[in-house]
Amino acid sequence: MAKRILLVENERNLARFVMLELQKENFQVDLVETGQDGLKLAKENDYDLLLLSYQLSDGKASYFAKELSLVKPATVIIVMADREEVADSTEEIQRFAVSYVVKPFSISDLIDKISAIFRGRDFIDQHCSKLKMPTAYRNLRVDLKNHIVYRGEEIIALTRREYDLLVTLMGNNKVMSREQLLDQVWKYESPSETNVVDVYIRYLRSKIDVPGQESYIKTVRGKGYAMQG
Numbered sequence: 001m002a003k004r005i006l007l008v009e010n011e012r013n014l015a016r017f018v019m020l021e022l023q024k025e026n027f028q029v030d031l032v033e034t035g036q037d038g039l040k041l042a043k044e045n046d047y048d049l050l051l052l053s054y055q056l057s058d059g060k061a062s063y064f065a066k067e068l069s070l071v072k073p074a075t076v077i078i079v080m081a082d083r084e085e086v087a088d089s090t091e092e093i094q095r096f097a098v099s100y101v102v103k104p105f106s107i108s109d110l111i112d113k114i115s116a117i118f119r120g121r122d123f124i125d126q127h128c129s130k131l132k133m134p135t136a137y138r139n140l141r142v143d144l145k146n147h148i149v150y151r152g153e154e155i156i157a158l159t160r161r162e163y164d165l166l167v168t169l170m171g172n173n174k175v176m177s178r179e180q181l182l183d184q185v186w187k188y189e190s191p192s193e194t195n196v197v198d199v200y201i202r203y204l205r206s207k208i209d210v211p212g213q214e215s216y217i218k219t220v221r222g223k224g225y226a227m228q229g
């Protein structure tokens with residue numbers, strides 16, 4: 001089945017070009033110009049990936065992503081941003097997107113990135129299914145089908161990268177090194193620096209942990225990370 005992509009971009013020439021090129025690669029693409037129109041479609045439909053301009057005509061992509069996370073956590077998002085926007089807002093973008101491209105970009109590079117991300121997502125989902133991984137840990141519960149994480153009855157609004165990191169740790173009953181996590185979570189798009197794992201562990205802890213209580217994720221000095229009881 002063809003992957004479904006929602007493209008939200010208000011630069012009409014760029015949007016039209018990207019949409020046509022993605023369609024040539026057999027992706028199903030819906031195109032809108034505003035964040036509000038995109039948010040409406042994203043809530044009503046199940047998209048495999050959202051491709052967002054960082055600065056939309058009615059707000060930043062980060063606001064769009066925050067609103068969407070309340071109803072559809074772990075959505076796969078790629079941001080298209082100018083060089084200056086990336087320089088000023090890299091950490092903000094990493095907070096909600098799995099990746100980004102810098103405008104002007106090569107369409108072949110964008111398609112390669114999208115395809116790699118789909119391969120990585122499919123690998124993790126299939127790996128979890130084959131492992132029959134535990135879907136509960138302490139009071140964390142994972143809905144593998146819908147990619148939703150609960151703490152008690154509360155939905156935890158994780159990004160897709162944070163979700164992948166959590167289920168990888170939960171599915172491996174052992175300490176995992178940074179290199180192992182890079183290989184399994186980032187797999188087809190591995191960054192060169194292992195400290196990206198530490199950054200995302202910090203993001204993940206900030207969302208799943210309860211202040212004053214022991215972290216769900218244990219740091220094993222010199223070895224890596226593991227889920228701890």
